[in-house]
Amino acid sequence: MKTRTIGFIGGGNMASSLIRGLIASGYAPQQIWVSDTNQAVLQSHAEHLHVNTSTDNQAIIAAVDVVVLAVKPQILREISLQLAADICRKQLLVVSIAAGINQTSLAKWLGHQVAIVRCMPNTPALVLTGATALHANPNVTGPQQDLAENILRAVGLTLWVADEAQLDAVTAVSGSGPAYFFLLMEAMESAALELGLDENAARLLIQQTALGAAKIALESAESPAKLRERVTSPGGTTQKSIETFQANGFHSLVSKALHAARDRSIEMSQQLGAD
Ligand SMILES: NC(=O)C1=CN([C@@H]2O[C@H](COP(=O)(O)OP(=O)(O)OC[C@H]3O[C@@H](n4cnc5c(N)ncnc54)[C@H](O)[C@@H]3O)[C@@H](O)[C@H]2O)C=CC1
Numbered sequence: 001m002k003t004r005t006i007g008f009i010g011g012g013n014m015a016s017s018l019i020r021g022l023i024a025s026g027y028a029p030q031q032i033w034v035s036d037t038n039q040a041v042l043q044s045h046a047e048h049l050h051v052n053t054s055t056d057n058q059a060i061i062a063a064v065d066v067v068v069l070a071v072k073p074q075i076l077r078e079i080s081l082q083l084a085a086d087i088c089r090k091q092l093l094v095v096s097i098a099a100g101i102n103q104t105s106l107a108k109w110l111g112h113q114v115a116i117v118r119c120m121p122n123t124p125a126l127v128l129t130g131a132t133a134l135h136a137n138p139n140v141t142g143p144q145q146d147l148a149e150n151i152l153r154a155v156g157l158t159l160w161v162a163d164e165a166q167l168d169a170v171t172a173v174s175g176s177g178p179a180y181f182f183l184l185m186e187a188m189e190s191a192a193l194e195l196g197l198d199e200n201a202a203r204l205l206i207q208q209t210a211l212g213a214a215k216i217a218l219e220s221a222e223s224p225a226k227l228r229e230r231v232t233s234p235g236g237t238t239q240k241s242i243e244t245f246q247a248n249g250f251h252s253l254v255s256k257a258l259h260a261a262r263d264r265s266i267e268m269s270q271q272l273g274a275d
C-alpha cells in the first residue's frame with residue numbers, strides 16, 4: 001500500500017499534521033502531493049518536508065491514486081465542483097476530512113458514482129497519535145476502504161462508523177478534542193503561575209501530568225472515574241479541587257460544550273450543503 005501516491009488539496013494545519021505523520025511513519029515524501037493557493041504554505045512544505053507541491057489542484061488529481069480534500073468546509077463545494085470531472089474520469093478515491101460536510105453534499109458536488117470516504121481525524125496525527133473515525137459511501141470498494149484506512153492508521157487509531165450521523169459527535173469529541181485538553185492545560189498553567197510556580201516549571205509539570213494521565217487511562221481497564229478516585233485521598237487536596245470543579249458545574253459545562261460543537265457540525269451540514 002505504501003507505494004500509493006496521496007494528494008492533498010489544501011496544505012494547512014490538518015493536512016500538515018497528516019503529511020508529517022505519514023512521513024514519520026515511513027511514507028516517502030515523493031509519494032505525497034500537496035496543492036494550496038498560498039505559495040508560502042507550499043514553499044514551506046517543499047523546503048521542510050520535501051513533498052511535491054503545486055498551486056494547480058487539477059495537476060494533483062492527475063498525479064495521485066487517492067485525493068484528500070483538506071480545505072475549509074466553506075470552500076469545499078467550489079473545490080469539489082472544480083475537480084469533479086477529473087475525479088470521475090480517473091475513478092479516484094476521495095477522502096474528505098472536512099467537518100460538517102456530509103456524504104449527500106459530497107456526492108451531489110463530486111458525482112453520485114464517486115467513491116468517497118468521509119472521515120474526521122485530529123491534529124495529534126502529527127505525532128502519530130491521531131484518532132480518526134471513517135465512513136464509506138456504497139461506491140467504496142474493499143481495497144479502497146483498506147487504502148483509506150491504511151493512510152489514517154499510519155498516523156494513529158482508526159475506527160469505522162456505519163451511521164454517518166455519528167461523525168457529528170466524533171467531530172465534537174475527538175476532532176475538536178485536542179483543543180479542550182490544551183484549554184485545560186492553559187487554565188492550569190495560569191493557575192500555577194498564580195500559585196507561584198515559574199512558567200517553565202508549570203508548563204513541564206502540566207505536560208508530563210497530562211501525558212501520564214493519558215497513558216494510565218489507555219493502559220488501564222478501569223473507568224476514568226475509578227482512576228480519579230485513586231488520586232483522591234479522603235480529606236486530602238484532590239478532594240478539595242474536585243469538589244470545587246463539581247460545585248461549579250464541570251460536567252454540565254463539558255456536556256454543553258460538546259453539544260454545541262456537535263450542533264455546529266449539523267448546522268454546517270445544513271447551511272453549506274444546501275446548494
Ligand atoms: N484543524 C483541525 O484540527 C481539524 C480540521 N479538520 C478539517 O480539515 C480541513 C482543513 O482545516 P485546517 O487545516 O484547520 O484549515 P487551514 O485553513 O489551516 O487549511 C486550509 C488550507 O487550504 C488552502 N486553500 C484555500 N483555498 C484553496 C484552494 N482553492 N485550493 C487549494 N487550497 C486552498 C488554504 O490556503 C489553507 O492552507 C477543514 O475542512 C476542517 O474541518 C478536520 C479535523 C481536525
Ligand SMILES: O=C(O)[C@@H]1CCC=N1
Nearest residue numbers: 099171174175176177
Ligand atoms: O474546528 C473545526 O471546525 C475543525 C473540525 C474539528 C477540529 N477543527
